[in-house]
Amino acid sequence: MNFCVKCGRDCEESLEGMCIDCWLDGRRLTTLPHHVDLKVCTNCGEYCIGERWFRTDTEDAVIKAALGARGIIRDASYVDQSASAEENDPRVYTVSVWTELDVMGHRVEDKATTIVRIKNSVCKPCSRKLGSYYTSILQIRSGAKELDPALRDEALAMVVESVERQAANNKQLFITKAEAVPGGVDVYLSSISLGKSLAKELSEEYCAETKESPKLVGQTSDGQDMYRLTYLVRLPEYHVGDVVVCEGRHCKLTSVSGIGGRVLDLLNFRERAVRRADMEDLRIYAKRSDLMDATVIDRSGSEIQVLHPSNYSTVDLKVPEGFEAGETVKVVSIDDVLYLVP
Numbered sequence: 001m002n003f004c005v006k007c008g009r010d011c012e013e014s015l016e017g018m019c020i021d022c023w024l025d026g027r028r029l030t031t032l033p034h035h036v037d038l039k040v041c042t043n044c045g046e047y048c049i050g051e052r053w054f055r056t057d058t059e060d061a062v063i064k065a066a067l068g069a070r071g072i073i074r075d076a077s078y079v080d081q082s083a084s085a086e087e088n089d090p091r092v093y094t095v096s097v098w099t100e101l102d103v104m105g106h107r108v109e110d111k112a113t114t115i116v117r118i119k120n121s122v123c124k125p126c127s128r129k130l131g132s133y134y135t136s137i138l139q140i141r142s143g144a145k146e147l148d149p150a151l152r153d154e155a156l157a158m159v160v161e162s163v164e165r166q167a168a169n170n171k172q173l174f175i176t177k178a179e180a181v182p183g184g185v186d187v188y189l190s191s192i193s194l195g196k197s198l199a200k201e202l203s204e205e206y207c208a209e210t211k212e213s214p215k216l217v218g219q220t221s222d223g224q225d226m227y228r229l230t231y232l233v234r235l236p237e238y239h240v241g242d243v244v245v246c247e248g249r250h251c252k253l254t255s256v257s258g259i260g261g262r263v264l265d266l267l268n269f270r271e272r273a274v275r276r277a278d279m280e281d282l283r284i285y286a287k288r289s290d291l292m293d294a295t296v297i298d299r300s301g302s303e304i305q306v307l308h309p310s311n312y313s314t315v316d317l318k319v320p321e322g323f324e325a326g327e328t329v330k331v332v333s334i335d336d337v338l339y340l341v342p
Contacts, residue, residue, distance in 0.1 A: 030099045031071040032114035038065040039119050043126035044171075053123045053171070059085050059093075062116040066095035070112060076101040091118040125171045125190075134176040134188040136195030137230045140202070141184040143209075143237040150289065151239055152185055158205065159187055159198055166194065192229050199231040204258030207279050209234040236279065241288030243332050243341060246274060250285055250334050252341050266332070266339045269320035291330045291341055299325060306331065308338060 007022050038061060039048040046053040047061035050068055054061070063083045072078060080100040085093045093116045100109050122130070140155050141147060156178060167173045176188040189195045196212070203210045211232040218226045238244055242253050244263065251263035260276040274282070297314070298305035304325050308315050310333070317340045319325065330341040 027073075028112075029073050029076050029101055029103075029108065029110035030097070030112045031073075032066065032097065032112040033069055035115040035117055036065050036069045036095075037117050037119050038062055039121035041123040041126055042120045043122055043130065046123055048121065048123065058118070062093040062095055062118070065116050066097055066114050069114065070097055070099070072099065072101065076103050076108075078102075079107065085116070088115075092116070093118075123171075125174065128190060129174055129176060132176055132188075134190060135228055136189045136192045137228070138187040138189060138195050138198050139184065139230060139232045140187070141232065141234045143234055145183070147184040147235065148239075148287075151235060152180075155202060155206070155233075155235065156185060156187070158202070162198060162201055163189075163194065166197070192227075195229060195231045199233050202233045202235070205256070206235050206239075207256045207258065207261060207276060208236060236282075238279075238282050238284050239288065241291075242284055243286040243288075243291070245283040245285050246281075250332075250339070253282070264342070266334075266341065269318075269342070285334070286332050291332055293328045294331045294338070295328055296325050304329070304340075306338075 007019065009019055040046070040061075041048075041053065044055075046055045047058075047065075048054075049061065049064045056064075062085050066085075067081070067083060078099065079102050081097065083095060083097045085095045087093055094113065095116050096111060096113045098109055098111050100107060102108075138159065140152065140159075142151070159178075160175065163173060163175050172190060173194050174190045176190060178185060178187045187198075189198070199210045199212070202208050211234075213230050213232070214227045215230065216225055217228050236256075238253055238256075240253055240256055243266070244251055244253050246263050250266050252266060253261060254264050254271060255262045256279075258276070261274045261279055261282075262271055263274055264271045292309040294306035294309050294315070294317075296304055296306050302319060302321070303316050304319055306315055306317060306329065307313070309331065315338050317329075317331070317338065319340060320342055323342050331338050332341050333339075
């Protein structure tokens, strides 16, 4: 049995020779500084809490900033907490923090208050983005002399979507800029790994040729060489929907992937695979944008009757099983013979 040196009461446990009541009397168990500065990025609106940037609402950010600055004395153990924020003006908040603690098996609550001031700043990713920072370049080109504008826009949209998807979990990934250049488009990227992954995605989507080349741009503070990498993606001239000549037969290119493609024979509507190594032998007969529209005037079993788009004569066309013709269908003329392109 102990006794309290302050009140003289017997007590089973003591801290610094005092019973729990005397020890707690007038003692601050938690501390907060007079004010806490909370940084907000003026570009993206994220708040810096601790060493990390977060996207959250203002009240949640100021409370977390206050909690991060709270101190708890050594002899007390944390149990629970609650906090509230009162807006003084849009950039100044008063935050009150109630902390439940355990002291020698006794539950006690302590309150501390601070002022949180919101200060403008710029996070590192935004600073890099605003400073035109990049470490890799994705060059999108075509096997033809010029990259088709529609294909360019399609490939660029795929790049943007992929970057947005990856950036959702890593703010360090972004597109610095994209600019049209003779023969294609150049996309400047914040990460070498991002450039590599995008080049791989485009290669698999379009069965494209890819090359990479490094360039020494300087050294780090510890003497390591710094490189920028350029990833060249050369899209093939053919594209899904084009009519191509494959092994002497006119076919519609129905799909393309990293391992090759598939074509649909316009004479018998049989589909077959083409190996990647053989894709470069495909010859374009008609681009999908150059296919003609023919008006459907009659349907009968495995055939439809259309008006020839050039001379308006009536033409019977075979259709594949399960094909549903609309008011018009896509057709191509081969040696003055009209073929359906389903």
